[in-house]
Amino acid sequence: MSxxxxxxxxxxxxxxxxxxxxxxARFAPALEKLVGEAEKLTGSRPNIFIDVSQVSKLDTFGAxxxxxxxxxxxxxxxxxxxxxxxxxxxxxxxxxxxVKPAVAPPAAGSHLTAVLDGIGRNIYGIGETLVALVDMIGxxxxxxxxxxxxxxxxxxxxxxxxxxxVCWNAVPIxxxxxxxxxxxxxxQGLFHFRRFGADVFVVDMLGxxxxxELGVLLVAIMVxxxxxxAYTAELGSMKMREEIDALRTMGFDAIExxxxxRMVALVLALPILAFLGAMAALYGGGLVAWLYxxxxxxxxxxxxxxxxxxxxxxxxxxxxxxxAMVIGIVACVEGLAVQGSAESLGQHTTSSxxxxxxxxxxxxxxxxxxxxxxxI
Amino acid sequence: xxxxTATPASATATAxxxxxxxAIISVRDLTVAFGSRRVLDGLxxxxxxxxxxxxxxxxxxxxxxxxxxxxxxxPKVSGTIEVFGTDLDGGDKARRDVERRWGILxxxxxxxxxxxxxxxxxxxVREYLKVSERLLDEITMAKLTMVGLKxxxxxxxxxxxSGGMIKRVALARALxxxxxxxxLDEPTSGLDPIGAGDFDELVRTLQRTLGLTVFMxxxxxxxxxxxxxxIAVLGNGKIIAQGTMADMxxxxxxxLREYFHGKRARAVIG
Ligand SMILES: Nc1ncnc2c1ncn2[C@@H]1O[C@H](COP(=O)(O)OP(=O)(O)OP(=O)(O)O)[C@@H](O)[C@H]1O
Ligand SMILES: [Mg+2]
Numbered sequence: 001m002s003x004x005x006x007x008x009x010x011x012x013x014x015x016x017x018x019x020x021x022x023x024x025a026r027f028a029p030a031l032e033k034l035v036g037e038a039e040k041l042t043g044s045r046p047n048i049f050i051d052v053s054q055v056s057k058l059d060t061f062g063a064x065x066x067x068x069x070x071x072x073x074x075x076x077x078x079x080x081x082x083x084x085x086x087x088x089x090x091x092x093x094x095x096x097x098x099v100k101p102a103v104a105p106p107a108a109g110s111h112l113t114a115v116l117d118g119i120g121r122n123i124y125g126i127g128e129t130l131v132a133l134v135d136m137i138g139x140x141x142x143x144x145x146x147x148x149x150x151x152x153x154x155x156x157x158x159x160x161x162x163x164x165x166v167c168w169n170a171v172p173i174x175x176x177x178x179x180x181x182x183x184x185x186x187x188q189g190l191f192h193f194r195r196f197g198a199d200v201f202v203v204d205m206l207g208x209x210x211x212x213e214l215g216v217l218l219v220a221i222m223v224x225x226x227x228x229x230a231y232t233a234e235l236g237s238m239k240m241r242e243e244i245d246a247l248r249t250m251g252f253d254a255i256e257x258x259x260x261x262r263m264v265a266l267v268l269a270l271p272i273l274a275f276l277g278a279m280a281a282l283y284g285g286g287l288v289a290w291l292y293x294x295x296x297x298x299x300x301x302x303x304x305x306x307x308x309x310x311x312x313x314x315x316x317x318x319x320x321x322x323x324a325m326v327i328g329i330v331a332c333v334e335g336l337a338v339q340g341s342a343e344s345l346g347q348h349t350t351s352s353x354x355x356x357x358x359x360x361x362x363x364x365x366x367x368x369x370x371x372x373x374x375x376i
Numbered sequence: 377x378x379x380x381t382a383t384p385a386s387a388t389a390t391a392x393x394x395x396x397x398x399a400i401i402s403v404r405d406l407t408v409a410f411g412s413r414r415v416l417d418g419l420x421x422x423x424x425x426x427x428x429x430x431x432x433x434x435x436x437x438x439x440x441x442x443x444x445x446x447x448x449x450x451p452k453v454s455g456t457i458e459v460f461g462t463d464l465d466g467g468d469k470a471r472r473d474v475e476r477r478w479g480i481l482x483x484x485x486x487x488x489x490x491x492x493x494x495x496x497x498x499x500x501v502r503e504y505l506k507v508s509e510r511l512l513d514e515i516t517m518a519k520l521t522m523v524g525l526k527x528x529x530x531x532x533x534x535x536x537x538s539g540g541m542i543k544r545v546a547l548a549r550a551l552x553x554x555x556x557x558x559x560l561d562e563p564t565s566g567l568d569p570i571g572a573g574d575f576d577e578l579v580r581t582l583q584r585t586l587g588l589t590v591f592m593x594x595x596x597x598x599x600x601x602x603x604x605x606x607i608a609v610l611g612n613g614k615i616i617a618q619g620t621m622a623d624m625x626x627x628x629x630x631x632l633r634e635y636f637h638g639k640r641a642r643a644v645i646g
Pocket of ligand 1: 415434435436438439440441442483
């Protein structure tokens with residue numbers, strides 16, 4: 001296959017542009033240069049023939065560039081004509097003749113306006129997020145009461161399925177991570193308390209910290225990353241493929257069918273996981289205290305019994321279902337906000353995790369103030 | 377190639393007889409299975425350069441699977457597939473050279489959802505050709521016009537298009553690099569009859585002007601009638617018949633009789 005050429009031959013008061021070779025996509029860069037140069041022709045000759053009889057192969061790229069050349073020359077005040085077209089290629093050139101001038105993609109605004117625009121939209125977005133969250137909370141509560149009145153509507157199978165996903169399958173990783181965190185907290189405590197000869201207070205610190213705060217907070221963060229993201233991705237891809245619309249048109253309520261079972265599963269799962277996590281962390285801490293700090297198990301246990309009260313445990317456990325609700329609501333709102341594109345799915349999954357963790361920590365702070373005020 | 381046969385054994389013989397140097401796609405003894413279920417079972421097929429092959433068969437017969445196997449998306453159990461005379465098992469380099477020369481329209485469009493129509497069409501061009509933004513935009517407009525879409529569509533996203541528009545954009549993307557072969561999986565389903573007619577016309581024009589080879593899976597009797605040079609029928613994992621429309625109409629095979637002489641067929645073909 002020979003490369004394309006475009007020769008200029010003077011012919012009386014006219015000019016012939018003789019195209020030859022292969023005018024195809026594969027040679028597009030070369031073609032573009034050839035045509036670009038020929039377009040700048042500003043000779044005084046009024047008549048220009050674009051002779052394509054020597055072209056061995058023509059496709060839409062070639063045909064378009066010939067047409068573009070013709071248009072440019074005509075606009076330049078020349079009488080331009082395409083000559084020597086075989087019947088087959090004539091149809092192709094006719095086809096591209098219908099092409100209107102290209103519409104440029106919408107230009108992005110200037111840098112400053114883009115920045116301001118972004119800030120404005122984000123602030124506006126915060127308001128929208130809060131409204132969507134409140135809206136979802138209301139919808140879930142309403143669905144809950146509907147199901148309460150007609151228990152047959154409750155989707156037990158679905159709840160059990162999600163419970164397996166978010167609770168049972170999460171147990172190994174949650175236990176492992178909290179165990180390791182327990183070990184680390186105990187080790188750090190021992191290391192620093194030892195200087196004051198206060199080794200044994202490590203047990204107090206570990207007990208209070210794990211039961212009140214760390215157990216539930218860590219587990220909630222893990223669940224937001226693990227299950228919140230899964231909820232968003234599931235709901236989001238169902239939204240993208242119009243599955244949610246299909247449900248609606250069949251008379252199902254998406255909240256009842258998809259969201260309520262997920263929320264119930266999460267609200268049941270998080271306390272269980274938080275409990276298991278707290279136990280694993282205490283176990284890890286106890287192990288380190290024994291092996292590294294020389295606090296033997298029986299004195300660890302008796303110290304633990306003195307240090308903590310049932311209140312610490314209750315404070316931790318009370319927080320768990322609330323955090324589960326926060327994670328679930330955020331995840332479902334984000335899932336339903338997914339638009340048609342894969343990119344949007346990715347964005348909403350990310351923001352589901354980020355917002356989920358953020359709200360979990362905010363809730364934890366609110367609880368801390370509340371419990372401090374009522375003196376527990 | 378013109379004789380129609382009803383029995384698999386002689387169909388194989390016909391296919392083998394049509395083996396020739398000008399076969400641009402040649403499939404030999406192809407077997408494809410999902411688990412223990414064989415979808416294609418010793419299938420033979422040749423597609424000649426520059427022809428429009430219409431491919432029919434019952435829903436679920438394996439038409440899409442055959443197409444996806446030829447283009448390398450579904451692994452085969454046995455058999456060979458040659459495109460442009462290149463064995464597609466012959467390594468990545470050979471594959472990539474071939475991939476640049478074909479365009480594919482998937483049954484459900486498979487547009488990139490995070491890219492606009494314009495970006496979808498430009499995507500393969502950018503990858504393979506170093507051309508200016510201006511030419512890219514112009515080529516996009518040319519392709520959109522060719523498939524019968526307005527220029528305004530260029531900056532919409534796939535989720536904002538109708539089903540028929542998705543088909544057209546997907547075709548424009550398949551044609552973006554002016555390929556030598558296009559694989560079309562049910563290109564006219566979801567188009568209005570006028571649009572479908574234009575589409576057949578377009579495929580014809582492209583074939584005449586660009587020498588395009590078209591492998592078209594379709595259920596559209598109009599398309600088969602007006603656009604296709606040759607028709608191949610898939611059944612029981614094999615080609616049960618191939619030939620021109622006249623051959624199909626003359627065939628005594630029960631499924632073919634039902635297909636081409638059914639109520640809907642009579643309305644079209646008369
Ligand atoms: N990835 C897959 N896994 C398992 N089975 C599959 C897979 N893809 C296709 N099949 C099966 O292969 C068979 C052929 O499917 P195919 O999509 O090729 O049908 P078709 O002939 O294109 O039908 P239609 O005209 O409805 O598009 C079907 O029975 C289908 O269930
Ligand atoms: Mg199919």
